[in-house]
Amino acid sequence: MDSKRIRRCCLNDPDVFCYICGEYMAKEHRFNIRDVTKIAYQAYFGIKLGDQDKSWSPHKVCKYCTETLRLWTQGKAKSMKFGVPMVWREPKNHHDDCYFCMVKMSGWNRQKKNSWHYPDIHSARRPIPHCSEIQVPVFTALPDTAFTEAIDESSDSTYSSNSCNELLQISKAEPFTQGRLNDLVRDLGLSKDASEILASRLSEHHVLHSEAKITNYRRRDEELIRYFSEEGGFVFCNNIPGLLSAMGLSQYNPNEWRLFIDSSKRSLKCVLLHNGNKFACVPICHSVILKEHYATVKMVLQKLCYDEHNWIACVDLKMVNILLGQ
Numbered sequence: 001m002d003s004k005r006i007r008r009c010c011l012n013d014p015d016v017f018c019y020i021c022g023e024y025m026a027k028e029h030r031f032n033i034r035d036v037t038k039i040a041y042q043a044y045f046g047i048k049l050g051d052q053d054k055s056w057s058p059h060k061v062c063k064y065c066t067e068t069l070r071l072w073t074q075g076k077a078k079s080m081k082f083g084v085p086m087v088w089r090e091p092k093n094h095h096d097d098c099y100f101c102m103v104k105m106s107g108w109n110r111q112k113k114n115s116w117h118y119p120d121i122h123s124a125r126r127p128i129p130h131c132s133e134i135q136v137p138v139f140t141a142l143p144d145t146a147f148t149e150a151i152d153e154s155s156d157s158t159y160s161s162n163s164c165n166e167l168l169q170i171s172k173a174e175p176f177t178q179g180r181l182n183d184l185v186r187d188l189g190l191s192k193d194a195s196e197i198l199a200s201r202l203s204e205h206h207v208l209h210s211e212a213k214i215t216n217y218r219r220r221d222e223e224l225i226r227y228f229s230e231e232g233g234f235v236f237c238n239n240i241p242g243l244l245s246a247m248g249l250s251q252y253n254p255n256e257w258r259l260f261i262d263s264s265k266r267s268l269k270c271v272l273l274h275n276g277n278k279f280a281c282v283p284i285c286h287s288v289i290l291k292e293h294y295a296t297v298k299m300v301l302q303k304l305c306y307d308e309h310n311w312i313a314c315v316d317l318k319m320v321n322i323l324l325g326q
């Protein structure tokens with residue numbers, strides 16, 4: 001039978017009944033079924049909260065059920081009123097097998113709430129109270145620590161869309177090792193301070209590997225700084241093979257690199273470019289005071305021991321003029 005047609009014909013909207021206890025809910029007591037509720041439901045009743053893709057099943061839960069389950073997982077509530085929740089099946093007809101058509105809601109009010117009669121039919125089995133066969137489950141632990149976090153976060157009872165899924169994904173994600181974190185920092189081009197903030201945030205969310213150091217970035221320049229010298233506001237690399245080796249290059253061959261010189265009225269920069277771009281470019285000199293003159297460029301090339309390396313130089317036309325002394 002077409003379940004959509006059934007739904008359209010029902011006297012009551014299925015979503016005005018609680019999926020768990022099956023009782024009618026006043027408007028302000030209807031809540032969406034959140035992941036924390038699903039997890040607590042499974043822990044309490046031992047079955048999964050399903051049917052959410054079906055039109056013949058309720059998609060809301062009442063305040064009593066959702067709150068009691070949450071408090072139970074925190075050890076603050078002893079039990080639900082029942083040990084077996086509502087069991088929903090697709091109704092065969094609207095006449096004597098449809099909960100949503102058979103429950104008569106006229107005359108319902110809060111005072112009569114607890115004594116209201118609901119049918120127990122094939123397509124909607126009413127909850128079964130706890131008894132000697134159906135004992136109150138003892139709460140031990142939720143399957144994952146992230147569940148607990150999700151439940152703690154919902155303690156404010158705001159029922160905002162705070163997502164347990166996100167927490168689950170984070171907790172299941174591999175934590176950032178120092179290497180992965182370094183890659184991320186480099187990809188984002190973060191400063192020392194920003195890198196430290198990022199590492200600290202990741203650590204707060206338990207996604208930083210225990211061996212990774214938050215303060216690592218304060219000294220991230222120390223390893224390479226010895227390959228650079230400074231003379232009067234001009235910084236240059238004093239040991240190119242050493243620098244490249246420290247950056248992880250196994251073998252330095254000058255023929256594989258070319259020198260790119262760029263200057264403007266305000267600054268002068270030299271960068272090594274790898275032929276074939278297999279490696280990233282390596283800045284080897286920088287000055288904000290040197291002017292674009294032949295003498296300047298000559299001095300820079302001397303400092304970089306250009307004669308030892310004999311890289312092919314690539315420059316823009318303006319620099320060609322300077323190099324040619326024009």
Ligand SMILES: [Zn+2]
Pocket residue numbers: 006009010011091093094098099100101102
């Ligand atoms: Zn119906």
Ligand SMILES: [Zn+2]
Pocket residue numbers: 018019020021022023061062063064065066
């Ligand atoms: Zn309920």
